[in-house]
Amino acid sequence: MSLVVRDSTYSGIDLQFPALYREDGEFMIEFTKAYYKFLDETIDRNIPKLRDIDTTLSSFLVFFKKKYLADLPLDTVIDTRFIIKHVTDLYKRKGTQESLELLFQLFYNEQIEVFYPANNILMPSASVWGGDTYLEMNPVFVVDGYPIQKGDRIKGNISSASSFVDEIIFVNFTGSLIPLIYLSNTSGKFLSDDSLEVTRDGVRTNAGKLISGSISQITVEAEGRASGQVVGNRVKLVSDAYGNNATATILSVSDTTTGQIEFNIDDGGFGYANPSSVTVTNTIGISDQVLIITQTESPTIKAGDTISSVGFASGSGSGSAITSLGGQSFATQPTSITGSGTVIAYVHPLIYISKISEVNTEFNLFPVSPLDDSENIINDMVAPFEINGTEAGTLTSVSAVNRSASYELSAINNNETVTLITDQIGDYENVILGATDYGMTGDGPESILTTLADAFTTLNVVLGTIAELKITSSGGGYENDVYSNIANVAVSKFDKKDIIINFSGTSFLLKAGDIITQERTIEDLTGAGLTIPYTVKAKLIRRAGNDYYFRQLSFYDFDEDVSVNITGNLYTISNIKPDPESLPMGANAVISGRASYETGQIESVAIVNSGYRYQDAEVVSLVSIEDGDYFNKIVAKATINAQGVGATEGTWKTTTSFLSENTKRIHDNYYYQEYSYEVSSIIDPAKYVPLINETVGVAGTKIFSTSLISSVNDVQPTVDVEIEEYDIGYENLYTENGVDVVTTEDSADNIIVTIGTPVVSGT
16 A cells, blocks of 8 residues: 655545534634645645655754764855765765865865875885886887787787786887887786787787797806806897897806816717617717917818828017917927817817827927027917818917816616617728628628628617716816717717708797607518607707707607697698708717816806897807996807897886985884874864864874965966968969079079069968
């Protein structure tokens, strides 16, 4: 049942009386009706209307005020109904800056400023340090229509990294327009192989492979390191290509002075025989002498070459003398250099050699005699040398021989047992047919009547990667690093180089060291016409564009017609070829021998600023930027990996801990504390301070008051202004033929001036 409220009480009063009154008491009825009419005109009986703050009687507002606005300054209130409706918003925001601003807006119709002294308190170790991260993208020709914009969210399909785009700028580097995308809220690490998914306004699009990459890792080379470097010093990365602006800090340096050799496995290679094998063995060559040549870098000198010299050494100037690398002095009466050896390594202008056999064939200088102090020392000693019997240049210095360091191979991994026939046609190219014994690996002597099955012997050999060395001696008194080569001749003679593979698709992520496999079949050398299953393995060395460089970890090669397993998925090979610059299997291990005769050689660095336009696998120079003897000089070389996210040098983003910051104050437990706040207003503090404390203030906080100075300038113009614009040009004057334009020469400046009639147009 619904309640019906009549607009007036007096209407229908006569129907409330008995019929007797309606007949004989007309005056009584009219009097009663007049009374209720009076009440209707002075009192509103609509209860729902009276309960609504928007429609209640003004005389009823006092009851609302007593209930909701007790002790509030109602004398300043402009709109009581509005305040009563929204006073709960004030209470809900109690203790916040918004509650203070709302309080003054409601009751005083004024703006205020709120200051928290805690923001100016000096707080040790609280300043925020950090740099920006960015993606260096592939060059573009135009800026318009770039698929990535500020505010987008990007995600890499391979790395699964994601981030928001804070900013994107386009920088011109020597003619190339490079987009730099600055990131925030980054999860994971983007890679240059990533295809980017862009999310904008809820719509996802694929922008493709756009990342060029920045320096993400750096490896210091062992050679050419200057001593005397200090941890924490800065170096810049100088590129011979396009890279610029990258810097790093030194993390660690060498700290020993013993002159000993530290042998380390830089790359274990593959194709080395198990150390316990007696059928096939590994040979080790370690450099024991260093020669210096005078010519420019020579591509004709390589590991394994035979170098020799029997010639006179000469120097310029009378009474001159020559000096060796070890600091010894030799007179020129005349002097000769003689000796021979095997080239172990060539790092221009140094040639690292070892003796050829047990016969002592090291290079010697003679005659040897100490120099008198009165004699002049020169550095341009020259003596001819030969490579494999052909003259190849001149030597300028020879170091002392040192054979005190040595090692042995003690363990291999990635083991594989293969069946080999080590005989090759080239081994017998000088053997005359009909000889009584060809010297092949079969049992007994071979002749022209011997069958192939009897001529050769199959060997079961365990091959693998060098995993461990046994250092038999670290030596002493070394003045140079040493180089070494370790080879399994039975395998290296097959000349199996590293391989370069191209794939039909590259929707996979591979990094250096990752393994790929292939299941194929090979010929069974122990049975005629039979095949056996075989697993081919290889390790990724590096990538250059679509060329993937691999080192095989199995003796037999990949079959170009069989799919390759990469991260659990099969991929098709489109092309495969050997890397002609690589060393053969069985001779491709890299064993470094660093001499620790100097301290302060850089061992590792950390990137401070990634810079721009560096290339992956690029070798850069580390140049000192610290004041001192090495300022602006190369102190080391390093190889970089430039496939990741770039970073800028860190800066202080806040100054909370800065003693030099003039706005910072020491905590005083009064004004400068965590629980004080200051209100600036044009209102008298005596009016609003008690109000704040009783309504929106929080217990335990302390309020301070200041005057708010505000001014408004009237900049409205007081005069009418009309601006007129004129465009003044010239109409050319023509000769009678109507074609030629009449011109003249200004006598002052010798300027040809076209004569014409001024034409004025304007508004």
